[in-house]
Amino acid sequence: MQLKQKSSSLFREIGTIILISVFLSLVYNAFSGRGISLIRKEIQKVAVTDSSLFLPHQDTVQGVKIIAPLHERALQNPDSMAKLYPKIESEPFKVISLAQLKKLLDEKRGILLDARNSDEFLKGHIKGARNIPALEVEKYFDKLVTIPRDTIVIIYCNNPECHMGAILADFLKVMEFKSLLLYDGGWDGWMEAKMPVDTSIVNY
Amino acid sequence: MKNILSNKYLLLLSRVVLGLVFVIASVDKIAVPEVFALNIQAYQVLPLSLVNLTALVIPWVELLCGIFLISKIFIRSSSLLLSALLCLFIIMLATALTRGLTIDCGCFGASHTSPVSWSRIDEDIGLLLFGVHILYFSESESKLNTEEITAKPS
Numbered sequence: 001m002q003l004k005q006k007s008s009s010l011f012r013e014i015g016t017i018i019l020i021s022v023f024l025s026l027v028y029n030a031f032s033g034r035g036i037s038l039i040r041k042e043i044q045k046v047a048v049t050d051s052s053l054f055l056p057h058q059d060t061v062q063g064v065k066i067i068a069p070l071h072e073r074a075l076q077n078p079d080s081m082a083k084l085y086p087k088i089e090s091e092p093f094k095v096i097s098l099a100q101l102k103k104l105l106d107e108k109r110g111i112l113l114d115a116r117n118s119d120e121f122l123k124g125h126i127k128g129a130r131n132i133p134a135l136e137v138e139k140y141f142d143k144l145v146t147i148p149r150d151t152i153v154i155i156y157c158n159n160p161e162c163h164m165g166a167i168l169a170d171f172l173k174v175m176e177f178k179s180l181l182l183y184d185g186g187w188d189g190w191m192e193a194k195m196p197v198d199t200s201i202v203n204y
Numbered sequence: 205m206k207n208i209l210s211n212k213y214l215l216l217l218s219r220v221v222l223g224l225v226f227v228i229a230s231v232d233k234i235a236v237p238e239v240f241a242l243n244i245q246a247y248q249v250l251p252l253s254l255v256n257l258t259a260l261v262i263p264w265v266e267l268l269c270g271i272f273l274i275s276k277i278f279i280r281s282s283s284l285l286l287s288a289l290l291c292l293f294i295i296m297l298a299t300a301l302t303r304g305l306t307i308d309c310g311c312f313g314a315s316h317t318s319p320v321s322w323s324r325i326d327e328d329i330g331l332l333l334f335g336v337h338i339l340y341f342s343e344s345e346s347k348l349n350t351e352e353i354t355a356k357p358s
């Protein structure tokens with residue numbers, strides 16, 4: 001009888017601790033600047049075709065300039081669009097392959113951002129990458145704001161499961177960067193392919 | 205042996221060590237929940253929809269239990285909860301190792317990253333021993349305290 005009473009009070013205490021923890025975690029998460037959504041969502045990704053990356057954009061056909069109909073031009077101009085909802089959730093991330101990344105780097109097109117934390121970056125990174133730790137991205141706002149918005153920005157983190165790249169890409173989308181690409185394979189993919197590793201410190 | 209293990213100073217040591225470790229471990233996870241969520245996700249055992257909720261609640265359970273243990277409140281329930289969490293961590297680490305995952309263990313949040321390894325399991329087993337020690341012998345201590353209180357003249 002006494003044992004039953006003891007165990008019921010023990011479970012009541014455990015229940016109380018869990019309930020207080022749930023309550024505090026939800027309240028803190030709601031008011032903390034670094035709060036996260038309660039339900040984690042799958043990152044929507046779409047592969048980028050080689051033709052959209054490497055062929056020059058054709059706005060002329062046989063020397064004649066193509067002028068889109070008025071409604072199409074209006075849609076292309078973000079300033080004329082009603083910004084009722086942020087587009088962040090709905091737009092999938094544009095994902096590039098290792099070969100596409102290598103070609104873009106060889107052609108020196110765009111900038112490469114490493115979204116991992118600085119410790120991981122210092123241990124090794126893709127040559128030419130600059131470190132913008134996704135979880136401290138606000139600190140780098142002054143530097144990011146100087147980059148022209150039409151620059152091709154390639155982001156990578158550890159692997160396809162890594163959310164750091166998506167977090168950084170979301171931040172840059174809000175800053176209205178137009179050409180954001182995610183190298184999905186990330187650092188793990190780069191290492192698996194035995195590509196050159198850089199350990200030098202890049203001040204950014 | 206039983207007398208040694210039920211020594212109140214030894215129990216105090218166990219409570220303070222286990223409590224402090226969990227308080228320290230929880231602070232970073234509470235401050236930057238995204239990193240802990242990423243750590244949990246990397247183990248690939250929970251459905252994606254449950255990752256964030258787990259990452260939010262577990263550090264608070266760790267913090268509260270740690271504080272309770274140090275301040276001698278809800279000792280048995282706190283030690284039972286922390287022991288259960290440690291068992292869970294040991295299983296998670298072991299499964300990650302057997303699957304050959306090279307991921308961050310997520311033991312102490314963002315500022316103390318360390319890869320999953322057998323030494324992390326050893327540490328957790330060590331902490332589990334503290335938890336079991338408190339769980340088994342705290343009752344005798346509280347009984348002693350009650351006897352001391354009741355024996356005092358009013």
